[in-house]
Amino acid sequence: MAKTVMLAIISILLVTAIILQPDAAFQSSLQGLTVWWNIIFPGLLPFLVLFELMAAFGLAHAVSTLLQPAMGRLFKLPGEAALGIVLGWLGGYPAGAEAAASLRKRKLVTKQQGQRMLALAHMPNPLFMLVVIGAGFLHKPIVGSMIAAAVWLSSLWLMLAVTLFSRDRIERESPAAKEDEPIRRLLERAAEALQRGREQDGRSFGKALGDSVSASFQKLMMIGGFMIFAAVIAKLSEPVFGPLLSVSGLSFLTQAFFEGHLGAYAAAVWDGPGSGSLINAAAIAGVLAWSGLSGILQAGYAIAGTDLKLLPFIAIRTAHALHAFAFMLLLWKPVTLLLRMILPPGTAPAFLPGDGYELEAAAAVTVKAGDLPLLWPYSVTACFMLAFIGLMISAVLIPYRRTGRSV
Secondary structure (H helix, E strand, C coil): HHHHHHHHHHHHHHHHHHHHHHHHHHHHHHHHHHHHHHHHHHHHHHHHHHHHHHEECCCCCCCHHHHHHHHHHHHHHCHHHHHHHHHHHHHHHHHHHHHHHHHHHHCCCCCCHCCCCCHHHHCCCCCHHEEEEHHHHHHHHHHHHHHHHHHHHHHHHHHHHHHHHHCCCCCCCCCCCCCCCCCHHHHHHHHHHHHHHHHHHHCCHHHHHHHHHHHHHHHHHHHHHHCCCHHHHHHHHHHHHHHHHHCCCCCCCHHHCCCCCHHHHHHCCCCCCCCCCCHHHHHHHHEEEEEEHHHHHHHHHHHCCCCCHHHHHHHHHHHHHHHHHHHHHHHHHHHHHHHHHHHHCCCCCCCCCCCCHHHHHHHHCCCEEEEEECCHHHHHHHHHHHHHHHHHHHHHHHHHHHCCCCC
8 A cells, every 4th residue: 555655646746747847858758769769779679589580490499408508507597598698688678688587487497597597688788888888978999898898797797606605406407418418419409409499389480570570569669668768757856866966976877877878878978086087987887787777677577477576686786786887997907908008009998097088078979869879780780690690500400400410
């Protein structure tokens, strides 16, 4: 009852704020829509469709079998979790949450394994970090790569630490899936999984493609709604939290708390300690690891109907944000020194004081969401590369299965 009353009061306050500030609400919703169209839609659509097709034709089953030994040793997860984690890392949130929820509904992972997979697979779109942040925000593509590395490495480190303290075991491990299993037997099982997955689905290519596109569009519409909603709340809450955060020197946190992509913009132009310094890059890494309330709600929507919990997921997101921030600070100096030794002058990152790099000038053209570069060319290219790799795996496995030839 108390929860219902609280939600009703919050809803009334939100409606009142929109009525009192209609122009701000409209501009923020338009910004959220533009970011969704320029970044999220092209970044997610090809990968969601490709994942559905890979599952329909058995390739997802084959890749899961091939990666099963590594997943078991590192994260105590079954092989089926591997492709979902790859999808989350390539497509961005909430693609990983969708995969984790799907595996949990089919009882392919335990509750503990599903929670770990959900935390590990919830990643920002790599094209957003490499293209938009590196080339667009900072005019230094290498800096975008370093931010991505900090986010990825901190996630792997955190999940390895969580796994060490986990008592969960892989209950579905095949008797044949031993640590010393020869490559020949592993390829045989992968080929069998490929054929079995295709037979279980049974849809034609046209039917599978149509279903994949339809389901992907529905998911993307939901994601767009969450992003617009979070953008509006972030804008309307600025009069409440803005003054307090401005006094503390953390003015970017309002946007960062509610929406990860918009928060990354705010962190890029944040006038933090030592303007134009490393602290901005570390803040961007932390914001992307947190993913914002929008990303968390998207993951919560994806896991609805399962026994996966959102509270542990929020705790992991908070820990990941702190780790990503720290990793960026720790890795910056040794990586930049190494890059300056191997790269031409002026190519290496120049965020250190006295290097003459002005962050405000580089980020000024990125304040408007409409100026963001489109990810369509990069996303489609990456998707085609992933599809090509999948076809090569199929080409290796299918003849091997038919002839029974060892490799």
